[in-house]
Amino acid sequence: MCFYCMTERFTIALDVMGGDHGPDVVLPAALRALAKRDNLDLLLVGDQGMIEKKLLAFGGKSGDRLQIQNASQCVDMDELPSHALRFKKDSSMRIAINMVKEGRAQSCVSAGNTGALMATARYVLKTLPGIDRPAICTSLPSKTGHTWVLDLGANIDSSSEHLFQFALMGSVLARAVDGNENPRVGLLNIGEEEIKGNETIKEAARLLSGSELNYIGFIEGDDIYSGKVDVVACDGFVGNIALKSSEGIAQIISYYMKREFTRNILTRLAGLAALPVLKAFRKAIDPRRYNGASLLGLRGSVIKSHGGADVLAFTNAILVSAVVAEQNVPQLISSQLQAILAERQAV
Amino acid sequence: MCFYCMTERFTIALDVMGGDHGPDVVLPAALRALAKRDNLDLLLVGDQGMIEKKLLAFGGKSGDRLQIQNASQCVDMDELPSHALRFKKDSSMRIAINMVKEGRAQSCVSAGNTGALMATARYVLKTLPGIDRPAICTSLPSKTGHTWVLDLGANIDSSSEHLFQFALMGSVLARAVDGNENPRVGLLNIGEEEIKGNETIKEAARLLSGSELNYIGFIEGDDIYSGKVDVVACDGFVGNIALKSSEGIAQIISYYMKREFTRNILTRLAGLAALPVLKAFRKAIDPRRYNGASLLGLRGSVIKSHGGADVLAFTNAILVSAVVAEQNVPQLISSQLQAILAERQAV
Numbered sequence: 001m002c003f004y005c006m007t008e009r010f011t012i013a014l015d016v017m018g019g020d021h022g023p024d025v026v027l028p029a030a031l032r033a034l035a036k037r038d039n040l041d042l043l044l045v046g047d048q049g050m051i052e053k054k055l056l057a058f059g060g061k062s063g064d065r066l067q068i069q070n071a072s073q074c075v076d077m078d079e080l081p082s083h084a085l086r087f088k089k090d091s092s093m094r095i096a097i098n099m100v101k102e103g104r105a106q107s108c109v110s111a112g113n114t115g116a117l118m119a120t121a122r123y124v125l126k127t128l129p130g131i132d133r134p135a136i137c138t139s140l141p142s143k144t145g146h147t148w149v150l151d152l153g154a155n156i157d158s159s160s161e162h163l164f165q166f167a168l169m170g171s172v173l174a175r176a177v178d179g180n181e182n183p184r185v186g187l188l189n190i191g192e193e194e195i196k197g198n199e200t201i202k203e204a205a206r207l208l209s210g211s212e213l214n215y216i217g218f219i220e221g222d223d224i225y226s227g228k229v230d231v232v233a234c235d236g237f238v239g240n241i242a243l244k245s246s247e248g249i250a251q252i253i254s255y256y257m258k259r260e261f262t263r264n265i266l267t268r269l270a271g272l273a274a275l276p277v278l279k280a281f282r283k284a285i286d287p288r289r290y291n292g293a294s295l296l297g298l299r300g301s302v303i304k305s306h307g308g309a310d311v312l313a314f315t316n317a318i319l320v321s322a323v324v325a326e327q328n329v330p331q332l333i334s335s336q337l338q339a340i341l342a343e344r345q346a347v
Numbered sequence: 348m349c350f351y352c353m354t355e356r357f358t359i360a361l362d363v364m365g366g367d368h369g370p371d372v373v374l375p376a377a378l379r380a381l382a383k384r385d386n387l388d389l390l391l392v393g394d395q396g397m398i399e400k401k402l403l404a405f406g407g408k409s410g411d412r413l414q415i416q417n418a419s420q421c422v423d424m425d426e427l428p429s430h431a432l433r434f435k436k437d438s439s440m441r442i443a444i445n446m447v448k449e450g451r452a453q454s455c456v457s458a459g460n461t462g463a464l465m466a467t468a469r470y471v472l473k474t475l476p477g478i479d480r481p482a483i484c485t486s487l488p489s490k491t492g493h494t495w496v497l498d499l500g501a502n503i504d505s506s507s508e509h510l511f512q513f514a515l516m517g518s519v520l521a522r523a524v525d526g527n528e529n530p531r532v533g534l535l536n537i538g539e540e541e542i543k544g545n546e547t548i549k550e551a552a553r554l555l556s557g558s559e560l561n562y563i564g565f566i567e568g569d570d571i572y573s574g575k576v577d578v579v580a581c582d583g584f585v586g587n588i589a590l591k592s593s594e595g596i597a598q599i600i601s602y603y604m605k606r607e608f609t610r611n612i613l614t615r616l617a618g619l620a621a622l623p624v625l626k627a628f629r630k631a632i633d634p635r636r637y638n639g640a641s642l643l644g645l646r647g648s649v650i651k652s653h654g655g656a657d658v659l660a661f662t663n664a665i666l667v668s669a670v671v672a673e674q675n676v677p678q679l680i681s682s683q684l685q686a687i688l689a690e691r692q693a694v
Contacts, residue, residue: 114538143602153537156545190500190587191461198503198584221591225599234588237545240537241585242592244568249593252572253600253632255490260628261621273620274608281607285600 009039010106010325012318013099016046017074017092019111020308023054026111029314031060033322036315040322043105045069046092071095075112077307081119093117097124100300106325107301109292109317111309117302118154118295125300128330130337133158134297135166135236136304137173139290140246144227148174148183151233152293153240160203163187163233164211167204168340169296169333170231171213176327177320180230186219188234188242204233211340250285288313292320296333301325356386357453357672359665360446363393364421364439366458367655370401373458376661378407380669383662387669390452392416393439418442422459424654428466440464444471447647453672454648456639456664458656465501468642468649475677477684478644480505482513482583483651484520485640487593488632491574495521495530498580499640500587507550510534510580511558514551515687516643516680517578518560523674524667527577533566535581535589551580558687597632635660639667643680648672 016026023046030042041064044051048070055061062068071092075084088094093112099105101124110117114136122134137150148170155162167185174183185208189201201218208215216229221242224232234242261271261278271278283289291313295302301324305317363373370393377389388411391398395417402408409415418439422431435441440459446452448471457464461483469481484497495517502509514532521530532555536548548565555562563576568589571579581589608618608625618625630636638660642649648671652664 141599143599156537188588190503190584191591221588221593222595222598224592225595237537238585238588241535241568241581242588244538245571245589246568246592246596248569248572250596250600251569252488252490253597256631257628260624260631263624263627267624270621270624274617274624277607277610277614277617280610281604284603284607 008326009041010322011041011043011104012321012325013043013045013069013096013105013108014318015092015096015108015110015112016044016051017071018113019305019314020077021310023051025309025311025314027051027054027060028058028311029318030066031058032311032315033318034065036319037322041065041067042318043067043069043096043099045071045096045099046074047071069095069099075116077113079113079116081113081115084113084116085119085123094120094124097121097300097302100302101125107303107321109303109305109314109321111305111307111314111317114153114304117304121295121298121300121302125298125302127297128299128334128337130341131165131169131297131333133162133165134295135169136293137170137296138293140224140243141285141290142225142227146290147224147227147230147232149224149232149234149239149243150296151236151239152243153236154295155236157237158200158235160200160207163201163204163235164207165297165337167208167213167215167231167233168337170233172333172336173294173296173324173329174230176329176332177323178230182214183230184228185213185215185231185233186217186223186229187215188224188232188238189218189220191220247287250287289316292317294320294324294329296329299330299334301330355673356388357669358388358390358451359668359672360390360392360416360443360452360455361665362439362443362455362457362459363391363398364418365460366652366661367424368657370398372656372658372661374398374401374407375405375658376665377413378405379658379662380665381412383666384669388412388414389665390414390416390446392418392443392446393421394418416442416446422463424460426460426463428460428462431460431463432466432470441467441471444468444647444649447649448472454650454668456650456652456661456668458652458654458661458664461500461651464649464651465642468645468647472645472647472649474644475646475681475684477688478512478516478680480509480512481642481644482516483640484517484643486637487571487590488637489572489574492525493637494571494574494577494579496571496579496581496586496590497643498583498586499590500583501642502583504584505547505582507547507554510548510551510582511554512644512684514555514560514562514578514580515558515684517580519680519683520641520643520671520676521577523676523679524670525577529561530577531575532560532562532578532580533564533570533576534562535571535579535585536565536567538567594634597634636663639664641667641671641676643676646677646681648677
């Protein structure tokens with residue numbers, strides 16, 4: 001707590017070496033995030049000498065709000081999680097998570113290898129009591145704002161109980177981050193009545209209907225973006241395919257649009273006339289604004305940035321991390337889960 | 348066979364009563380399709396008196412190339428497949444499929460209830476020997492042309508053998524429709540190495556690797572649209588979610604684009620300047636051009652149109668149906684499958 005401004009201060013640990021661009025993206029993003037949030041301190045984890053040198057080049061330097069924690073190793077983007085877990089105990093990723101475990105940081109951000117991040121976070125921080133598996137959760141744009149979707153690939157073959165836990169964790173996140181008191185929850189399913197989902201999904205629907213969550217029923221893939229619900233719960237295999245397919249079609253739409261506007265001199269002129277509008281449009285659907293996925297269900301906060309994130313995208317992941325830390329999302333999930341479990345036992 | 352032009356003639360049966368708009372879409376689409384393909388005859392199935400009256404209103408009339416087959420019932424869009432199967436034996440959908448069974452048509456098209464269409468087609472036509480479950484297959488736009496994706500929702504919890512059959516059927520379709528001699532096949536999976544797919548997908552990969560299909564490996568959701576493969580095989584639950592999610596993001600992109608171009612008088616003027624380009628762009632990604640999904644694996648050809656199809660979209664489904672009939676896709680699938688099964692037994 002700052003004595004003067006009476007606001008709580010937070011420290012976020014950043015895995016400087018992770019992602020496709022490492023320090024070249026993480027360091028300028030760190031400087032931007034510090035400028036944006038007064039109550040934020042950052043802990044840069046990685047090769048200390050290199051970080052100090054690069055920081056200067058980016059016009060920053062270490063100090064009270066920007067400390068450096070040395071780490072001698074880094075996890076490769078294609079390294080097996082089991083290998084990273086065993087042989088990379090002094091990696092920037094591992095040390096960043098250790099900082100959360102030791103309470104020196106309230107959250108951490110990494111753009112590194114997702115599998116290794118998940119495995120290391122789970123090993124170091126452990127899952128919350130009552131949570132079997134952590135889940136990856138992010139927000140995606142909708143007509144009315146955004147929708148929280150989980151799991152996005154941490155788990156395959158999720159049970160109905162897992163789907164229920166995903167719905168619960170997503171609801172807590174929506175409440176904490178958006179201040180949405182009663183987030184609407186949907187279960188991702190397919191449309192055909194007769195074969196509507198397998199037994200797992202039907203059982204998850206029963207669990208959700210009997211709970212205090214604001215469960216509104218099955219939804220189809222397009223409802224991720226329609227604004228019909230605030231939280232979408234699904235198995236990680238399905239969620240990952242939905243996310244990647246969406247990215248694929250968005251890319252091809254941009255590709256076709258660019259192709260049409262660069263076809264000849266007339267279309268180029270038309271593009272020039274429409275430039276401010278096209279820019280505003282691109283900003284509205286910019287995926288970088290949605291960078292920063294939470295690994296939920298752990299005894300500590302870990303945020304995964306897209307591996308290819310640029311400075312804007314990584315800054316966004318740091319800001320997501322700050323909100324999750326500020327709201328103490330892991331603690332909220334834990335207490336709500338305990339209440340539900342106690343209620344179930346009482347019945 | 349036409350004695351004069353030496354081209355084979357084909358008859359397609361149309362379920363006139365199916366879909367959100369019934370005859371108001373099917374009849375004008377039928378007239379358009381006839382004008383587009385000389386060797387095509389159509390059999391309009393539905394309420395004969397109504398069809399004759401409406402045909403006149405659309406400037407057409409029945410004749411050699413446009414015959415009418417009466418049907419006294421129609422299947423509702425939300426009717427349970429089992430109910431339709433039992434109580435709608437004289438429905439336009441059922442009679443259209445009967446026409447294929449009896450050899451009076453070489454294919455049929457319906458925009459009606461998907462579940463009922465699938466159940467009726469399966470009951471009337473039966474699956475091909477060696478095929479356990481029919482699959483829904485359609486082409487989706489890619490950077491280099493299009494990609495065939497199946498299954499899109501006919502099956503959930505597909506086994507590895509089913510995934511293999513989907514890959515085979517998709518390959519036959521790509522070969523028949525696109526003249527692509529060696530279509531590249533991918534299995535839809537998620538990206539994380541350590542948890543890359545469940546046992547079912549891994550076993551399907553082994554089956555495909557050992558076959559004569561041009562299997563190139565696992566692909567992720569965005570590769571549906573990247574042009575990396577020609578055929579994507581996946582479980583129907585996953586395929587349906589991928590398709591619907593893609594539709595959802597495409598809708599929201601249009602929505603944001605419209606919003607930006609109609610924000611004020613200046614942006615409206617910019618939109619006017621860019622209108623021809625925006626139109627060309629919209630045409631390139633127009634989902635109506637991809638209307639017409641094949642139910643593959645049956646002893647006859649059945650094409651499913653989107654329920655909300657307009658005239659352009661339904662015309663497209665008729666043209667897809669014509670190509671599938673012309674190439675005799677069910678027969679091709681059957682003979683290729685028999686060859687593979689014989690080879691397996693020989694091993």
